[in-house]
Amino acid sequence: MILNLIKVHRLISRAQLSKLSKMSATSISRIIAELINEGLVRETGQTSSGVGRQAVLLELNPSAIFTIGVEIDREIIKAAIFDFSAKSITEIHQSTAVNNSDPNEAVDQICSLILSLIEKTANEAARYCSVGIGLPGVINSDEGVSLFSAQMNWKNIQLKSLVEERLGIPVYIDNDQKVKALAEYSYGSAQNSKSTLFIGIGSGVGSVLMVNGNVFRGGSNSAGEIGHTTIDPNGILCECGRRGCLQTYIADWALIQEANKLSPTQNIDQLFEASKTESWASSIINRAVMYCGMMISNAVCMYNPDSVIVSGSLVESYPELITMIEEQCNKFVWEPYKDTFKIYSSELGGSANLIGASVLATNKYLEQ
Ligand SMILES: [Zn+2]
Numbered sequence: 001m002i003l004n005l006i007k008v009h010r011l012i013s014r015a016q017l018s019k020l021s022k023m024s025a026t027s028i029s030r031i032i033a034e035l036i037n038e039g040l041v042r043e044t045g046q047t048s049s050g051v052g053r054q055a056v057l058l059e060l061n062p063s064a065i066f067t068i069g070v071e072i073d074r075e076i077i078k079a080a081i082f083d084f085s086a087k088s089i090t091e092i093h094q095s096t097a098v099n100n101s102d103p104n105e106a107v108d109q110i111c112s113l114i115l116s117l118i119e120k121t122a123n124e125a126a127r128y129c130s131v132g133i134g135l136p137g138v139i140n141s142d143e144g145v146s147l148f149s150a151q152m153n154w155k156n157i158q159l160k161s162l163v164e165e166r167l168g169i170p171v172y173i174d175n176d177q178k179v180k181a182l183a184e185y186s187y188g189s190a191q192n193s194k195s196t197l198f199i200g201i202g203s204g205v206g207s208v209l210m211v212n213g214n215v216f217r218g219g220s221n222s223a224g225e226i227g228h229t230t231i232d233p234n235g236i237l238c239e240c241g242r243r244g245c246l247q248t249y250i251a252d253w254a255l256i257q258e259a260n261k262l263s264p265t266q267n268i269d270q271l272f273e274a275s276k277t278e279s280w281a282s283s284i285i286n287r288a289v290m291y292c293g294m295m296i297s298n299a300v301c302m303y304n305p306d307s308v309i310v311s312g313s314l315v316e317s318y319p320e321l322i323t324m325i326e327e328q329c330n331k332f333v334w335e336p337y338k339d340t341f342k343i344y345s346s347e348l349g350g351s352a353n354l355i356g357a358s359v360l361a362t363n364k365y366l367e368q
Contacts, residue, residue, distance in 0.1 A: 002031050004366050006041060006060055010085075013048045013055035032058065040064045040084075060084045065129045065365070066121075068114055068169075069357035071176070072106065072135040074099040074151045074203075079113045081121055081128075082358035086187060090120050091354070103157045111166045130170040131163065132361030134179030134353045136204070138222050141174045150239055151203065172364045176353055177224065178215050180311060180346075181208035182363075183356030188347035189309050197305040197341075199226075201292065202313035204239075205247040209303055226295060227251065249291040252314055258284050272318060289321060293328025300329075300337050311346035319345060 005020055006012055018028045035041040042061045047054040062083040071078040075098065080091035092113055098106045114131065137149025144160020146152070163171045174182075181190070181198035190196040190210065198208040205227030209216040216223050227247030228240055235244025236254065248254045252268045259265035262280045274281035296308055315321045322345045329343065348355055 002028070003035065003040060003060070006058055007362075007366070011044060011046065011057040011059055013057055015055050016048075017058075038064075062087065064127070065362075066126050067129055067358045067361035067365070068117065068131040069354040069361065070110055070114070070131060070133040071353040071357060072098060072110070072133065072152070073176070074136075077106070077109055077113060078354055079110070079117055080354045080358070081117050082355070082362075084362070086355060086358060086362070088351075088354070088358075090117055092117055092120075099151060099153045103152075103154055103159075104162070107159070107162045107166070110163060114167060128169055129365040130172060130361040131167065132179070132357035132359070132364070133159065133163070133171065133173040134176040134357040134360070135159075135173065136176050138220070139173055139175045141172070141217075141221060144171065144173050146173070170364070172360050174357075174360055175221070177206040177208050178217075179356035179360055180348075180352040181210050181215065181309075181356070182359050183348050183352040184309050184311070184346060185210055185213055186359045187355060188352065189344040190307055193305075193307040195303065195305045195307075197296075197299055197303055197308045199292075199296065199299075199308065199310050200312040201250060201310065201315055203252055205250050205295070205312075207299060209305070226299065231291075246291065246295060250288045250295075250314075255284055255288055268314070268317070286324075289324045290328050292321075292325045293330075294332050296325065296329045296343070297332035297334070297337075300333060300341055304337065305341050308341055308343045309346055310343060311349070311352065315345060316349050 001021060002017060005017055014028050014032060018025045032041060039061055041058055044057045044059050046057045048057060062085040065084045067082050069080050069082055076093060076095050078093045081089045083089055094109060094113055096109055135146060136151045137154065138147045140147055146154045146157040146159050148155055159173050160171045177200045184190040184198060185196060194212055196210040200206045207224040207226040209224060228245045230244055231246050232244035236248040237243055238245035238248050255271055256265055256268060259271045265271050271281055275285050310322055310325060326343045346352060
């Protein structure tokens with residue numbers, strides 16, 4: 001708990017720790033002495049400001065412990081080593097068709113990427129406490145199993161134990177959107193937010209609700225699959241096999257599919273380029289934006305969050321969409337909810353998955 005308080009506050013005095021933890025000054029001094037002795041915490045040269053006796057400030061020792069964050073997606077594996085203060089030390093990417101190969105091959109690739117990262121950092125004294133992995137699909141995070149992932153073509157893959165067996169380091173896994181929301185809460189747009197709704201828009205549409213820093217998981221860790229809420233039972237076929245899911249109006253593949261009914265379009269960039277001059281293209285984008293605004297205002301009715309973070313490849317490539325979505329959301333949102341929440345873009349963008357995977361690893365280490 002004390003380590004966590006120091007992590008959250010970054011710089012903190014013993015007196016502040018005593019106040020926040022409701023523990024005596026003597027207990028705090030004893031615990032801090034132990035943590036300093038173990039090399040996890042250090043005294044900084046700085047002292048607290050303000051009136052009264054100046055106290056020495058403490059911080060985490062960034063090189064005490066290292067975690068490894070891994071991001072897996074359908075065609076890429078990324079891995080990075082992070083220090084205790086969540087700073088990325090080395091990062092490595094490998095393009096590979098994860099979705100078209102045997103999951104055991106992906107496990108081999110993940111492990112060899114991690115081993116080459118460790119070799120690259122060449123710090124023999126470094127302690128690697130754990131590995132965090134963020135990946136798409138339905139995850140049993142307690143057991144470390146990828147239950148189902150349409151993107152990766154995976155079913156019941158015991159990812160945690162497979163990687164642990166090869167590396168001998170504890171491994172924790174979670175859904176990529178949940179991991180990203182965790183990163184935004186810890187280091188990005190959602191810091192200090194009590195209830196955050198995180199929305200991801202890209203090849204799919206997902207959401208994560210975070211309350212006081214905890215992910216709301218639901219009964220089977222699947223809460224937030226907002227992209228598969230039915231909008232039109234006779235609508236377009238979704239990749240889940242049902243018709244008219246919300247994401248068939250928003251996801252990048254759905255927009256390209258819709259565009260191809262009107263004019264040959266290979267990718268999302270072509271659609272956005274065409275939208276500058278062609279009304280058929282801009283109407284597809286405007287419709288997607290309208291559904292995004294509607295989705296957020298519906299979710300606000302259900303959860304009453306204080307902040308909404310809109311993230312994902314689509315808004316990262318086209319940040320102007322955020323303002324457009326905000327305008328649509330303001331049109332739809334019910335009066336009592338007006339001005340009760342703010343819409344933010346992701347502060348961490350494409351790095352959120354790796355950072356979040358490392359935060360997952362660090363949090364699990366601190367929970368032990
Ligand atoms: Zn669906």
